[in-house]
Amino acid sequence: MAPSPNDHPGDAPRPGRLRRGRVVLVALLAALFAWVTSGIYTVAPSERAVVTRFGRLAAKKDRPGIHYALPWPIDRVYTPETTDVKRIEVGFKNLGQLFSEPRRSDALTGDENILKIMMVVQYKIRDVERYLFRVEEPPWLVERAVETAMNLRVASLPVDDVLTDAKARIEIDTIAIAQGWLDAYQAGIVLLRGNLQTVSPPVPVLDAFNEVTDAKKDAERMIDEAREYEGKVVPQARGEAHEIVKRAEGYLNERTNQARGEADRFLSVLAEYRQARDITRTRLYVEAMEDLLSKMEVLISDGTSEITIVE
């Protein structure tokens, strides 16, 4: 066996061995360099960084940019997105979701009706330390808490309210209740808002619910038609009333004018008459008789026989 360079440090190393030693050295240096630089990490503006050293919380970095942590296995860096709004579907038909149960999840209302309800909840990380270290699976907890709060709220309301005007109230109350619980669990999460996306009766009774909607529409239509009738009849009556009054006023005018005319005629005749009473009287009488008798058939009797008028 040839003596190794290590055994005989005084000897000049052989060229082949020298080269191999160098390669090993370079490789070692490169590995060391890579190991040291693996501690470099960046924090995006939407992220917060949390560093643990040997598992213990060591540093929190709020500033975005480039940072350095000691390489594995000493330090470990977590960079959760804190400004990012996360979204989760809670309740009915969330079967595709990661943490939900693969069976139907109906809600029961206060008056024991079955409804399908689905709420979309938006949330954000409020406390990175709690979010990362205090709770096993924060999104999972969000889903549980929100679903429970939502069902709790629905359990106190009649089905008609849930389907119509209580939606906003349910959304607000659900978020408030669930937020209280999540705070108690130290989940480090803030719920931003909940939107009820699906609120619907189950398919087998959908027709019956639609029937109610139709009935409501029918009732509204009947009332609208009646209002239309009212809107037509009342102005019409006002028009008629106006006409009746105007007709009477016309009559008043006509009648007084007629009376005045007759009176005037009488007065003028009277004036004439007063000038020559007998002559005027006779003239008027004879003129009238002439006018009359010229138009009629005239029989003259001797006054002794009976007068019979035959129609």
Added chain:
Amino acid sequence: MKGNLVIGIAAVALALIVWSTLFTVHETEYAIVTRFGDPQRVIDQPGLHLKLPWPIDSAVYFDRRLLVLDKPAPGEPPKEYLTLDKKNIEVASYTCWKIEDPLQFLETVGTRADAEAALGDVVAAELGKILGRNELANLLSIETAALRLDEIMGEIRDTCRAVAADEYGIEIVDFRIKRVNFPEQNRASVFDRMRAERKRIATRYRSEGSEEASKIRSDADKKRREILATATRQAEEITGRAEAEATRIYAEAFGQDPEFYEFLRTIDSYKKALTRETTIILRSDSPYLRLLNSIDAILGPAATPPGKAATAEADATEGAHGPVTE
């Protein structure tokens, strides 16, 4: 060469032994150091820790985070419960728990799966007991006074909390009833009830609508009649005024010579009343025929036929001359 190898192996072995005396405990964990399997101490501070090298000491880790237990677990069939008023319901719940005393936990249940099985049993038993003392209306009601869901959850949480802390070193942080459902076989009758209720509501809407509509219609009709009646009354007043005015005008004018008015009016009325179709019989001694009579007296009593009127007139003219000449 052989010496080199031995030294190398010894160095590596030494390094491994030294390495195995070090262990880290994460923020999310507890560790228990066991000596040949016998628990020695609990480490609840995260960071780097020392122990005797393998195989003497080893570290066992436990989750110290809040854990969630679903009941029924995903994939598990739902569990039915009976309420006080003998109604079958399915209840889904979740329990938040964490390991409070790792040593006790290790000694009693040991693993998470066993712990959750034990917890699940405690929760289910407690749920059965408490639901059996409550009516369905205590879980679901539109009367806030009847609704006891919060108290029920609180009772179950407190009982389970005491049991879990005593027996398993587990802290129950919260217990919540996620959902109450009717079992599959009861749904058909629930749907029937819902349908009947909807039908009733639909009928009510329709009859209320038609009631309201006919109220509006009859109100409108009433208004219409009122408007027309007012107008008619007004019109009659005006007509009356017209008559009164006319009467006044007439009286004023005719009052100046009532006798002449009577005469004039009579003549006028003749003109109006006696028309072309009328036949009038005049007595030969009527004032109008007085002149005619005097002519008769001149010509003699024979009736003059209409055809000979001209002759008679001519005769009369002649006759008229007669007396003058006579």
